Amino acid sequence: xxxxxxxWGSLLLCGALILGAFGFLSRALLDSEQQRLVDQSRADLExxxxxxxxxxxxxxxxxxxxxxxxxxxxxxxxxxxxQLSPLVAGSGDFVRLNFEIDSEGQIRSPQIPNAQxxxxxxxxxxxGETLQKFEQDFVELKRVLNQSYExxxxxxxxxxxxxxxxxxxxxxxxxxxxxxxxxQLKQEAGYQTQFNNATRSxxxxxxxxxxxxxxxxxxxxxxxxxxNSLGAYEPLWLGEELFLIRExxxxxxxxxxxxxxxxxxxxxxxxxxxxxxxxxxGLEKVSNVEATQPLxxxxxxxxxxxxxxxxxxxxxxxxxxxxxxxxxxxLGLALLAAGSLVRxxxxxxxxxxxxxxSVTHELRTPLTTFRLYSGMLVDGMVHxxxxxxxxxxxxEHRGRAPASSRGKCLGLLPTGKRRAGGAKGEDNLxxxxxxxxxxxxxxxxxxxxxxRSGQRGAGFRDRNRYLRxxxxxxxxxx
Numbered sequence: 001x002x003x004x005x006x007x008w009g010s011l012l013l014c015g016a017l018i019l020g021a022f023g024f025l026s027r028a029l030l031d032s033e034q035q036r037l038v039d040q041s042r043a044d045l046e047x048x049x050x051x052x053x054x055x056x057x058x059x060x061x062x063x064x065x066x067x068x069x070x071x072x073x074x075x076x077x078x079x080x081x082x083q084l085s086p087l088v089a090g091s092g093d094f095v096r097l098n099f100e101i102d103s104e105g106q107i108r109s110p111q112i113p114n115a116q117x118x119x120x121x122x123x124x125x126x127x128g129e130t131l132q133k134f135e136q137d138f139v140e141l142k143r144v145l146n147q148s149y150e151x152x153x154x155x156x157x158x159x160x161x162x163x164x165x166x167x168x169x170x171x172x173x174x175x176x177x178x179x180x181x182x183x184q185l186k187q188e189a190g191y192q193t194q195f196n197n198a199t200r201s202x203x204x205x206x207x208x209x210x211x212x213x214x215x216x217x218x219x220x221x222x223x224x225x226x227x228n229s230l231g232a233y234e235p236l237w238l239g240e241e242l243f244l245i246r247e248x249x250x251x252x253x254x255x256x257x258x259x260x261x262x263x264x265x266x267x268x269x270x271x272x273x274x275x276x277x278x279x280x281x282g283l284e285k286v287s288n289v290e291a292t293q294p295l296x297x298x299x300x301x302x303x304x305x306x307x308x309x310x311x312x313x314x315x316x317x318x319x320x321x322x323x324x325x326x327x328x329x330x331l332g333l334a335l336l337a338a339g340s341l342v343r344x345x346x347x348x349x350x351x352x353x354x355x356x357x358s359v360t361h362e363l364r365t366p367l368t369t370f371r372l373y374s375g376m377l378v379d380g381m382v383h384x385x386x387x388x389x390x391x392x393x394x395x396e397h398r399g400r401a402p403a404s405s406r407g408k409c410l411g412l413l414p415t416g417k418r419r420a421g422g423a424k425g426e427d428n429l430x431x432x433x434x435x436x437x438x439x440x441x442x443x444x445x446x447x448x449x450x451x452r453s454g455q456r457g458a459g460f461r462d463r464n465r466y467l468r469x470x471x472x473x474x475x476x477x478x
Contacts, residue, residue, distance in 0.1 A: 004346050011342050015335050022331055026324050033320050037312035039187035045310055046192040049295060050199050052274035052281065053304060057203050059270055060299030061210065063094060064233055064244070067259055068214045072230055072248040075100040075257050077113045084117065085110040089126045090134075091259070094266045097137045100248075101159055101256040107145070112138050141260060144238055154238045158245055159256050196294030204298040233259070235301045237285055242266075242300070267302070280307035 073079045074087055075098060087098050087110035099109045111134035113121055122128060145154040177194035185191060211232045233244040242263045248255040267283050274281060282305040286296050295304040 004350070007342055007346055011339065015338075018331065018335075022327070026328070029320060029324065033318065034312060036187075038310060041312050042189060042310045043187040043192060045306065045308060046196060048277035049304060049306060050196060052277045053200070053295065053297065054203065055273050055277075056270040056302075056304075057207070057297050057299050059273060060297060061207050063092070063266075064207070064211060064299055065214055066092070067095075067244065068211055068230075068233060068246075072250055072255070072257065075110050075248075075255075076108075077110050077117045084113075084120055084124060087111060088113060088117075088121045088124075090130065094262050094269070095259055096262045097134065097141055097260040099138075099141060099258050099260065101155075101258070103254055105155070105159075107142065109134070109138050109141075137260070144241055147239070149238055157236060157238065158243065158258060193294055197292065200294055200296065200298060207298050230257075237287060237301060240285070242285075266300075270302075278304075278306060278308060281305060282307065 070087075074085045077085055077088060079085055090111065091098055097109055097111060099107055101107050111131070113131070118131060121131065145158060147154055149157060177191055177198060181191055186195075230249075231247040233246045236243040236245050236258075240263065242261045244259040244261065246257050248257050271281060271283060283302040284305050286293065286301045286303045293303060295306070296302065297304070
């Protein structure tokens with residue numbers, strides 16, 4: 001029982017260790033696969049974000065290029081050649097109002113004509129409702145410019161020097177990632193951030209180069225227009241309203257020309273164009289244009305806000321998971337087979353032990369009886385018919401048992417048999433020897449001592465009765 005307990009305990013311990021090790025390995029592999037899926041999901045999100053930013057910057061760049069191509073004279077209702085400005089009828093879907101601030105701080109707009117110019121505009125096909133809306137927007141523009149933003153009037157901010165603070169070419173050289181990075185490491189967040197910064201810097205450099213070419217190649221309206229007298233548009237936030245401001249120098253007079261954009265409409269249009277990649281995305285304003293904002297637009301001061309979390313998609317039955325499942329099944333079958341084998345070995349061992357015990361028990365009694373009877377024959381305790389009770393001569397060569405073992409052998413005999421010999425029997429036992437006495441002497445029989453001390457004088461009174469009758473004491477049941 002104890003041996004079976006040790007065997008089963010060892011088997012359970014080994015099984016627990018194997019299951020624990022395989023479970024730890026499986027968990028580590030599944031975590032690694034999950035992290036790889038998360039990295040892939042993050043890389044996919046970054047790629048979709050770059051596509052979305054490129055799309056929105058493309059639309060915003062087109063708007064900047066279209067507005068940058070306008071001559072400075074178009075910001076007057078009546079241009080120097082006597083024609084009405086094309087801006088009288090508006091400047092596109094995303095422009096709310098065009099305006100100009102002169103050196104004396106006077107604000108005027110090409111969409112706000114005087115009475116005579118208004119008649120000419122109506123005659124040229126401009127709708128009266130459009131002109132009326134422009135008048136309302138012009139009143140709102142003055143209100144916005146007269147408000148304070150961060151301790152300054154909007155008018156002062158619009159008239160301040162407009163300088164580009166970002167060198168996009170230098171920013172690209174500084175922030176570009178290591179293109180030799182292994183492909184498995186390109187999915188990590190650090191590399192993706194560097195790649196986003198580099199991509200934004202590249203878009204900024206392209207936009208800057210494009211706008212410079214537009215300004216340099218702008219054709220003069222007439223001989224009074226000075227080439228290269230206009231700067232590039234720069235964004236300006238006044239509260240939640242977005243403006244584009246540029247400098248204009250005409251005949252040595254400095255002007256500020258601005259575009260008041262329809263902020264909400266433009267934002268919605270940009271987001272609608274990227275719903276294919278980022279359906280839940282948003283745009284929030286950025287006050288200062290910096291090269292370290294990877295999700296910010298280059299053309300306009302907006303930053304992409306992604307609502308999509310980085311969540312790994314359900315992997316399903318990947319090759320790794322199928323392999324682990326097969327491994328667990330194989331391990332389970334192996335443990336079951338080992339348990340069945342050990343169970344069979346234990347049962348076989350128990351059966352063998354039971355068989356040996358049963359055989360030993362069944363053989364011990366007849367063997368003992370046989371040896372006792374043989375010893376009695378050798379000692380002359382049994383009367384042979386036709387003889388004097390002694391063994392034939394050819395048996396006398398057997399060795400005699402030592403005197404110390406005679407009593408031990410008699411101690412194993414039944415009471416009747418011990419009485420049967422008397423003194424003669426004792427002497428015969430003293431003289432006779434048998435294999436049984438020798439073997440029982442080693443077993444520590446002590447009956448001889450008792451025979452000498454307690455029964456020597458009594459003699460073997462029943463011996464003659466047994467011998468005269470020729471009865472076999474073993475056959476008589478005694």
